[in-house]
Amino acid sequence: MSGSVGGSARLLRDAVRDAVRTLSEAGVESAEFDAIALAACAGKTTTGDVRKLMIMGAPVPGGFDDLVCERARRVPLQHLTGKAGFRRLELSVGPGVFVPRFETELTAGLAIAFLQTGADQAEVHQTGVDQTGADQAEVHQTGVDQTGVDQTNAAKPRDGAQESGSNLGTVRSAVPRFEGENPTPSLGLRDWTRSCGTPVVVDLCAGSGAIALAVKDEVPSAEVHGVELSELAFAWAIRNRDDLGLDVDLRLGDATLAFPELEAGVDVVVSNPPYIPVGSIPNDPEVRDHDPEVALYGGSLDGLRIPLAVAARAAALLRPGGFFVMEHADAQGESLTSALRMTGVWQDVRDHADLNGRPRAVTAVRAR
Numbered sequence: 399m400s401g402s403v404g405g406s407a408r409l410l411r412d413a414v415r416d417a418v419r420t421l422s423e424a425g426v427e428s429a430e431f432d433a434i435a436l437a438a439c440a441g442k443t444t445t446g447d448v449r450k451l452m453i454m455g456a457p458v459p460g461g462f463d464d465l466v467c468e469r470a471r472r473v474p475l476q477h478l479t480g481k482a483g484f485r486r487l488e489l490s491v492g493p494g495v496f497v498p499r500f501e502t503e504l505t506a507g508l509a510i511a512f513l514q515t516g517a518d519q520a521e522v523h524q525t526g527v528d529q530t531g532a533d534q535a536e537v538h539q540t541g542v543d544q545t546g547v548d549q550t551n552a553a554k555p556r557d558g559a560q561e562s563g564s565n566l567g568t569v570r571s572a573v574p575r576f577e578g579e580n581p582t583p584s585l586g587l588r589d590w591t592r593s594c595g596t597p598v599v600v601d602l603c604a605g606s607g608a609i610a611l612a613v614k615d616e617v618p619s620a621e622v623h624g625v626e627l628s629e630l631a632f633a634w635a636i637r638n639r640d641d642l643g644l645d646v647d648l649r650l651g652d653a654t655l656a657f658p659e660l661e662a663g664v665d666v667v668v669s670n671p672p673y674i675p676v677g678s679i680p681n682d683p684e685v686r687d688h689d690p691e692v693a694l695y696g697g698s699l700d701g702l703r704i705p706l707a708v709a710a711r712a713a714a715l716l717r718p719g720g721f722f723v724m725e726h727a728d729a730q731g732e733s734l735t736s737a738l739r740m741t742g743v744w745q746d747v748r749d750h751a752d753l754n755g756r757p758r759a760v761t762a763v764r765a766r
Protein backbone atom coordinates (compact mmCIF):
# COMPACT_ATOMS: atom_id res chain seq x y z
CA MET A 399 0.00 0.00 0.00
CA SER A 400 1.22 3.42 -0.56
CA GLY A 401 -0.39 6.06 1.53
CA SER A 402 -3.03 6.28 4.14
CA VAL A 403 -5.50 8.98 5.00
CA GLY A 404 -6.48 9.29 8.65
CA GLY A 405 -5.19 5.78 9.28
CA SER A 406 -7.19 4.15 6.49
CA ALA A 407 -5.64 2.91 3.27
CA ARG A 408 -5.79 5.30 0.39
CA LEU A 409 -8.07 3.99 -2.29
CA LEU A 410 -6.84 3.08 -5.74
CA ARG A 411 -9.67 4.95 -7.42
CA ASP A 412 -8.75 8.16 -5.58
CA ALA A 413 -5.08 7.71 -6.42
CA VAL A 414 -5.89 7.13 -10.09
CA ARG A 415 -8.16 10.18 -10.15
CA ASP A 416 -5.38 12.31 -8.64
CA ALA A 417 -2.87 10.84 -11.07
CA VAL A 418 -5.04 11.70 -14.04
CA ARG A 419 -5.13 15.30 -12.86
CA THR A 420 -1.38 15.38 -12.24
CA LEU A 421 -0.58 13.91 -15.63
CA SER A 422 -3.03 16.17 -17.45
CA GLU A 423 -1.46 19.21 -15.79
CA ALA A 424 1.95 17.93 -16.93
CA GLY A 425 0.73 17.88 -20.52
CA VAL A 426 0.27 14.13 -20.89
CA GLU A 427 -2.52 13.74 -23.42
CA SER A 428 -3.42 10.16 -22.59
CA ALA A 429 -3.53 10.86 -18.84
CA GLU A 430 -6.25 8.39 -17.89
CA PHE A 431 -4.82 5.58 -19.94
CA ASP A 432 -1.36 6.21 -18.55
CA ALA A 433 -2.56 6.41 -14.95
CA ILE A 434 -4.29 3.06 -15.23
CA ALA A 435 -1.33 1.50 -17.04
CA LEU A 436 0.97 2.71 -14.26
CA ALA A 437 -1.38 1.32 -11.61
CA ALA A 438 -1.31 -2.00 -13.43
CA CYS A 439 2.47 -1.87 -13.56
CA ALA A 440 2.75 -1.04 -9.85
CA GLY A 441 0.22 -3.71 -8.87
CA LYS A 442 1.70 -6.26 -11.30
CA THR A 443 -1.67 -6.82 -12.84
CA THR A 444 -3.62 -5.92 -15.97
CA THR A 445 -5.35 -2.68 -16.76
CA GLY A 446 -8.64 -4.55 -16.86
CA ASP A 447 -8.07 -5.72 -13.30
CA VAL A 448 -7.14 -2.20 -12.23
CA ARG A 449 -10.55 -1.00 -13.41
CA LYS A 450 -12.23 -3.75 -11.41
CA LEU A 451 -10.11 -3.04 -8.35
CA MET A 452 -11.04 0.63 -8.55
CA ILE A 453 -14.73 -0.27 -8.38
CA MET A 454 -14.14 -2.75 -5.57
CA GLY A 455 -12.44 -0.14 -3.37
CA ALA A 456 -8.99 -1.70 -3.41
CA PRO A 457 -6.00 0.13 -1.91
CA VAL A 458 -3.37 1.82 -4.04
CA PRO A 459 -0.36 -0.41 -4.76
CA GLY A 460 3.09 0.57 -3.55
CA GLY A 461 5.24 2.42 -6.04
CA PHE A 462 2.32 3.92 -7.94
CA ASP A 463 2.95 7.48 -6.81
CA ASP A 464 6.61 7.30 -7.85
CA LEU A 465 5.65 6.06 -11.29
CA VAL A 466 3.15 8.89 -11.66
CA CYS A 467 5.84 11.42 -10.66
CA GLU A 468 8.18 10.02 -13.30
CA ARG A 469 5.48 10.11 -15.93
CA ALA A 470 4.65 13.69 -14.98
CA ARG A 471 8.32 14.45 -15.71
CA ARG A 472 7.49 13.09 -19.18
CA VAL A 473 9.48 9.91 -18.93
CA PRO A 474 7.85 7.74 -21.60
CA LEU A 475 5.15 5.45 -20.30
CA GLN A 476 6.84 2.53 -22.02
CA HIS A 477 10.12 3.19 -20.24
CA LEU A 478 8.27 3.03 -16.94
CA THR A 479 6.32 -0.12 -17.71
CA GLY A 480 9.19 -1.58 -19.77
CA LYS A 481 6.73 -2.67 -22.43
CA ALA A 482 5.33 -1.44 -25.72
CA GLY A 483 2.50 -3.04 -27.65
CA PHE A 484 3.07 -3.47 -31.37
CA ARG A 485 0.39 -5.19 -33.42
CA ARG A 486 0.01 -8.61 -31.72
CA LEU A 487 3.27 -8.39 -29.81
CA GLU A 488 4.38 -6.99 -26.49
CA LEU A 489 7.95 -5.77 -26.82
CA SER A 490 10.46 -4.90 -24.13
CA VAL A 491 11.80 -1.37 -24.44
CA GLY A 492 13.81 1.08 -22.42
CA PRO A 493 16.64 3.58 -22.66
CA GLY A 494 18.67 3.29 -25.86
CA VAL A 495 15.92 2.06 -28.12
CA PHE A 496 13.23 3.84 -30.09
CA VAL A 497 9.80 3.11 -28.65
CA PRO A 498 7.73 1.56 -31.45
CA ARG A 499 4.91 3.86 -32.53
CA PHE A 500 1.35 3.19 -33.38
CA GLU A 501 1.67 4.57 -36.90
CA THR A 502 4.44 2.09 -37.60
CA GLU A 503 1.81 -0.61 -37.27
CA LEU A 504 0.51 0.75 -40.57
CA THR A 505 3.96 0.46 -42.11
CA ALA A 506 4.35 -3.12 -40.90
CA GLY A 507 0.75 -3.82 -41.91
CA LEU A 508 1.40 -2.80 -45.50
CA ALA A 509 4.18 -5.38 -45.75
CA ILE A 510 2.16 -8.03 -43.92
CA ALA A 511 -0.95 -7.47 -46.01
CA PHE A 512 1.11 -7.70 -49.15
CA LEU A 513 2.49 -11.03 -48.02
CA GLN A 514 -0.82 -12.38 -46.74
CA THR A 515 -3.61 -11.18 -48.91
CA GLY A 516 -2.39 -10.09 -52.27
CA ALA A 517 -3.12 -6.93 -54.09
CA ASP A 518 -6.61 -6.85 -55.31
CA GLN A 519 -8.08 -8.27 -52.12
CA ALA A 520 -6.87 -5.35 -50.09
CA GLU A 521 -8.89 -2.43 -49.03
CA VAL A 522 -6.60 0.48 -49.25
CA HIS A 523 -5.52 3.06 -46.79
CA GLN A 524 -4.19 5.53 -49.22
CA THR A 525 -4.09 9.25 -49.55
CA GLY A 526 -4.81 9.34 -53.20
CA VAL A 527 -1.49 10.85 -54.04
CA ASP A 528 -0.64 8.40 -56.72
CA GLN A 529 0.65 10.73 -59.33
CA THR A 530 1.12 7.96 -61.83
CA GLY A 531 -2.54 7.84 -62.65
CA ALA A 532 -3.12 4.58 -60.84
CA ASP A 533 -6.53 3.94 -59.43
CA GLN A 534 -7.41 5.76 -56.29
CA ALA A 535 -8.50 3.61 -53.43
CA GLU A 536 -10.51 4.03 -50.34
CA VAL A 537 -9.19 4.49 -46.86
CA HIS A 538 -10.14 1.84 -44.39
CA GLN A 539 -8.66 1.16 -41.03
CA THR A 540 -10.23 0.11 -37.79
CA GLY A 541 -9.77 -0.48 -34.14
CA VAL A 542 -7.12 2.05 -33.47
CA ASP A 543 -6.49 5.39 -32.00
CA GLN A 544 -3.68 7.73 -32.61
CA THR A 545 -2.75 10.76 -30.63
CA GLY A 546 -0.11 13.37 -30.59
CA VAL A 547 1.42 12.76 -33.95
CA ASP A 548 3.11 15.71 -35.44
CA GLN A 549 5.52 16.01 -38.33
CA THR A 550 8.14 14.05 -36.54
CA ASN A 551 8.48 10.56 -35.21
CA ALA A 552 6.90 12.05 -32.13
CA ALA A 553 3.73 10.04 -32.07
CA LYS A 554 2.25 9.23 -28.74
CA PRO A 555 1.57 5.62 -27.93
CA ARG A 556 -1.94 4.81 -28.86
CA ASP A 557 -4.49 4.40 -26.14
CA GLY A 558 -4.95 0.74 -25.41
CA ALA A 559 -1.46 -0.23 -26.40
CA GLN A 560 -0.65 -1.79 -23.11
CA GLU A 561 -4.03 -3.38 -22.75
CA SER A 562 -4.29 -5.17 -26.02
CA GLY A 563 -0.75 -5.65 -27.00
CA SER A 564 -2.36 -4.68 -29.97
CA ASN A 565 -2.95 -4.65 -33.52
CA LEU A 566 -4.22 -2.81 -36.38
CA GLY A 567 -7.01 -5.19 -36.65
CA THR A 568 -8.34 -5.04 -40.10
CA VAL A 569 -5.94 -2.74 -41.76
CA ARG A 570 -5.36 -4.00 -45.17
CA SER A 571 -3.18 -2.27 -47.52
CA ALA A 572 -2.72 -0.80 -50.85
CA VAL A 573 -0.87 -3.33 -52.81
CA PRO A 574 0.45 -2.29 -56.14
CA ARG A 575 -0.27 -3.80 -59.43
CA PHE A 576 2.55 -5.97 -60.49
CA GLU A 577 4.28 -5.36 -63.68
CA GLY A 578 7.21 -7.07 -65.16
CA GLU A 579 7.86 -10.58 -63.99
CA ASN A 580 4.73 -10.88 -61.91
CA PRO A 581 1.77 -11.23 -64.20
CA THR A 582 -0.66 -11.63 -61.35
CA PRO A 583 -1.72 -8.48 -59.57
CA SER A 584 -2.70 -10.35 -56.44
CA LEU A 585 0.02 -12.71 -55.45
CA GLY A 586 -1.04 -13.59 -51.91
CA LEU A 587 1.01 -15.78 -49.64
CA ARG A 588 -0.55 -19.07 -50.71
CA ASP A 589 0.07 -18.43 -54.40
CA TRP A 590 3.41 -16.92 -53.64
CA THR A 591 4.58 -19.90 -51.64
CA ARG A 592 3.44 -22.20 -54.39
CA SER A 593 5.13 -20.25 -57.16
CA CYS A 594 8.19 -18.75 -55.52
CA GLY A 595 8.81 -20.62 -52.28
CA THR A 596 9.41 -18.89 -48.97
CA PRO A 597 9.06 -15.10 -49.14
CA VAL A 598 12.20 -13.29 -48.04
CA VAL A 599 11.64 -10.11 -46.02
CA VAL A 600 14.19 -7.54 -44.82
CA ASP A 601 13.63 -4.86 -42.17
CA LEU A 602 16.18 -2.05 -42.58
CA CYS A 603 16.65 -0.02 -39.34
CA ALA A 604 15.09 -2.59 -37.04
CA GLY A 605 15.30 -0.81 -33.66
CA SER A 606 13.54 -2.97 -31.05
CA GLY A 607 12.79 -5.46 -33.81
CA ALA A 608 9.16 -4.34 -33.91
CA ILE A 609 8.54 -4.65 -37.65
CA ALA A 610 10.69 -7.71 -38.31
CA LEU A 611 9.19 -9.58 -35.37
CA ALA A 612 5.63 -8.60 -36.26
CA VAL A 613 6.16 -9.82 -39.83
CA LYS A 614 7.48 -13.17 -38.58
CA ASP A 615 4.66 -13.42 -36.05
CA GLU A 616 1.96 -12.80 -38.63
CA VAL A 617 3.60 -14.46 -41.62
CA PRO A 618 5.39 -17.41 -40.01
CA SER A 619 6.41 -18.91 -43.34
CA ALA A 620 8.48 -15.84 -44.24
CA GLU A 621 12.25 -15.78 -43.91
CA VAL A 622 12.81 -12.52 -42.04
CA HIS A 623 16.03 -10.55 -41.66
CA GLY A 624 16.63 -7.27 -39.84
CA VAL A 625 19.54 -4.89 -39.38
CA GLU A 626 20.17 -2.21 -36.77
CA LEU A 627 23.08 0.22 -36.38
CA SER A 628 22.91 1.02 -32.67
CA GLU A 629 24.39 -1.55 -30.33
CA LEU A 630 21.96 -0.60 -27.58
CA ALA A 631 18.92 -0.92 -29.82
CA PHE A 632 20.27 -4.14 -31.26
CA ALA A 633 20.48 -5.63 -27.76
CA TRP A 634 16.79 -4.85 -27.20
CA ALA A 635 15.93 -6.44 -30.55
CA ILE A 636 17.80 -9.61 -29.66
CA ARG A 637 16.09 -9.72 -26.29
CA ASN A 638 12.67 -9.32 -27.90
CA ARG A 639 13.39 -11.96 -30.51
CA ASP A 640 14.54 -14.45 -27.91
CA ASP A 641 11.72 -13.68 -25.45
CA LEU A 642 9.13 -14.06 -28.19
CA GLY A 643 10.79 -17.12 -29.67
CA LEU A 644 10.55 -15.79 -33.21
CA ASP A 645 13.08 -17.06 -35.73
CA VAL A 646 14.38 -13.80 -37.20
CA ASP A 647 17.92 -13.15 -38.43
CA LEU A 648 19.01 -9.92 -36.69
CA ARG A 649 22.31 -8.27 -37.47
CA LEU A 650 24.21 -5.30 -36.11
CA GLY A 651 25.27 -3.04 -38.97
CA ASP A 652 24.54 -0.27 -41.42
CA ALA A 653 21.29 -0.66 -43.31
CA THR A 654 22.75 1.06 -46.37
CA LEU A 655 25.26 -1.76 -46.79
CA ALA A 656 23.38 -4.66 -45.28
CA PHE A 657 22.83 -8.19 -46.54
CA PRO A 658 25.03 -8.26 -49.65
CA GLU A 659 24.31 -11.98 -49.93
CA LEU A 660 20.60 -11.24 -50.42
CA GLU A 661 20.98 -8.71 -53.25
CA ALA A 662 18.30 -8.98 -55.95
CA GLY A 663 16.66 -11.85 -54.10
CA VAL A 664 14.43 -10.20 -51.50
CA ASP A 665 10.65 -10.13 -51.92
CA VAL A 666 9.76 -7.41 -49.41
CA VAL A 667 11.86 -4.65 -47.82
CA VAL A 668 10.23 -2.68 -45.04
CA SER A 669 11.77 0.21 -43.13
CA ASN A 670 11.04 2.86 -40.56
CA PRO A 671 14.26 4.85 -40.85
CA PRO A 672 15.16 8.03 -38.98
CA TYR A 673 13.49 10.85 -40.91
CA ILE A 674 13.17 13.98 -38.79
CA PRO A 675 14.77 16.98 -40.53
CA VAL A 676 18.09 17.94 -38.98
CA GLY A 677 17.54 21.03 -36.86
CA SER A 678 13.94 20.20 -36.00
CA ILE A 679 13.27 19.61 -32.36
CA PRO A 680 10.46 17.24 -31.51
CA ASN A 681 7.72 18.85 -29.44
CA ASP A 682 7.18 16.01 -27.04
CA PRO A 683 9.68 15.63 -24.20
CA GLU A 684 9.24 11.86 -24.38
CA VAL A 685 10.75 11.96 -27.86
CA ARG A 686 13.15 14.86 -27.49
CA ASP A 687 14.69 13.66 -24.25
CA HIS A 688 14.37 9.90 -24.44
CA ASP A 689 14.43 8.56 -28.01
CA PRO A 690 17.99 8.11 -29.27
CA GLU A 691 19.07 10.79 -31.77
CA VAL A 692 20.28 8.12 -34.18
CA ALA A 693 16.69 6.89 -34.32
CA LEU A 694 15.23 10.30 -35.07
CA TYR A 695 17.25 12.43 -37.46
CA GLY A 696 17.29 11.75 -41.17
CA GLY A 697 20.69 13.28 -41.84
CA SER A 698 19.71 16.37 -43.84
CA LEU A 699 17.58 19.48 -43.63
CA ASP A 700 14.67 17.72 -45.30
CA GLY A 701 15.24 14.57 -43.26
CA LEU A 702 15.45 12.43 -46.36
CA ARG A 703 19.16 11.67 -46.73
CA ILE A 704 19.03 8.47 -44.69
CA PRO A 705 15.59 7.37 -45.96
CA LEU A 706 16.76 7.76 -49.57
CA ALA A 707 19.98 5.86 -48.83
CA VAL A 708 17.86 3.13 -47.26
CA ALA A 709 15.59 3.14 -50.31
CA ALA A 710 18.63 2.75 -52.57
CA ARG A 711 19.69 -0.25 -50.52
CA ALA A 712 16.17 -1.64 -50.74
CA ALA A 713 16.34 -1.32 -54.53
CA ALA A 714 19.56 -3.33 -54.54
CA LEU A 715 18.10 -6.00 -52.28
CA LEU A 716 14.74 -6.49 -53.95
CA ARG A 717 14.15 -8.79 -56.86
CA PRO A 718 12.36 -7.23 -59.83
CA GLY A 719 8.71 -6.89 -58.77
CA GLY A 720 9.68 -6.91 -55.09
CA PHE A 721 7.70 -4.71 -52.72
CA PHE A 722 9.09 -1.79 -50.71
CA VAL A 723 7.40 -0.08 -47.75
CA MET A 724 8.89 2.87 -45.89
CA GLU A 725 7.49 5.14 -43.20
CA HIS A 726 8.02 8.89 -43.43
CA ALA A 727 6.98 12.12 -41.73
CA ASP A 728 3.66 13.52 -42.83
CA ALA A 729 5.36 16.49 -44.46
CA GLN A 730 7.48 14.17 -46.63
CA GLY A 731 4.73 12.43 -48.58
CA GLU A 732 5.23 14.37 -51.78
CA SER A 733 8.96 14.94 -51.60
CA LEU A 734 9.73 11.30 -50.85
CA THR A 735 7.45 9.87 -53.51
CA SER A 736 8.86 12.33 -56.06
CA ALA A 737 12.42 11.46 -55.12
CA LEU A 738 11.71 7.75 -55.44
CA ARG A 739 10.08 8.18 -58.84
CA MET A 740 13.04 10.19 -60.08
CA THR A 741 15.43 7.32 -59.45
CA GLY A 742 13.81 5.27 -62.20
CA VAL A 743 14.16 2.07 -60.20
CA TRP A 744 10.66 2.14 -58.75
CA GLN A 745 7.23 1.77 -60.23
CA ASP A 746 3.78 2.07 -58.65
CA VAL A 747 5.05 4.55 -56.09
CA ARG A 748 2.15 5.27 -53.75
CA ASP A 749 1.65 7.02 -50.50
CA HIS A 750 -0.56 5.88 -47.63
CA ALA A 751 -2.25 7.81 -44.85
CA ASP A 752 -2.77 7.15 -41.19
CA LEU A 753 -6.16 7.29 -39.48
CA ASN A 754 -6.01 11.04 -39.42
CA GLY A 755 -5.53 11.17 -43.16
CA ARG A 756 -1.90 12.18 -42.89
CA PRO A 757 0.54 10.64 -45.36
CA ARG A 758 2.82 8.32 -43.40
CA ALA A 759 4.16 5.50 -45.56
CA VAL A 760 5.22 4.98 -49.14
CA THR A 761 5.07 1.76 -51.08
CA ALA A 762 6.77 1.01 -54.37
CA VAL A 763 7.58 -1.92 -56.59
CA ARG A 764 11.10 -2.64 -57.78
CA ALA A 765 11.19 -2.13 -61.51
CA ARG A 766 12.80 -4.70 -63.76
Ligand SMILES: C[S@@+](CC[C@H](N)C(=O)[O-])C[C@H]1O[C@@H](n2cnc3c(N)ncnc32)[C@H](O)[C@@H]1O
Nearest residue numbers: 496498603604605626627628652653670672693
Ligand atom coordinates in the same frame (compact mmCIF):
# COMPACT_ATOMS: atom_id res chain seq x y z
C1 LIG B 1 12.74 5.40 -36.22
S1 LIG B 1 13.69 4.12 -35.51
C2 LIG B 1 12.71 2.72 -35.99
C3 LIG B 1 12.96 1.48 -35.21
C4 LIG B 1 11.97 0.35 -35.49
N1 LIG B 1 12.06 -0.08 -36.88
C5 LIG B 1 10.58 0.81 -35.19
O1 LIG B 1 9.84 1.08 -36.12
O2 LIG B 1 10.22 0.91 -34.01
C6 LIG B 1 15.06 4.06 -36.61
C7 LIG B 1 16.11 3.02 -36.24
O3 LIG B 1 17.11 3.04 -37.24
C8 LIG B 1 18.37 2.88 -36.64
N2 LIG B 1 19.35 3.39 -37.60
C9 LIG B 1 19.72 4.66 -37.87
N3 LIG B 1 20.60 4.70 -38.87
C10 LIG B 1 20.79 3.41 -39.26
C11 LIG B 1 21.59 2.79 -40.25
N4 LIG B 1 22.39 3.51 -41.07
N5 LIG B 1 21.56 1.46 -40.36
C12 LIG B 1 20.78 0.70 -39.55
N6 LIG B 1 19.99 1.23 -38.58
C13 LIG B 1 20.00 2.57 -38.45
C14 LIG B 1 18.25 3.64 -35.35
O4 LIG B 1 19.21 3.24 -34.41
C15 LIG B 1 16.82 3.28 -34.94
O5 LIG B 1 16.82 2.11 -34.16
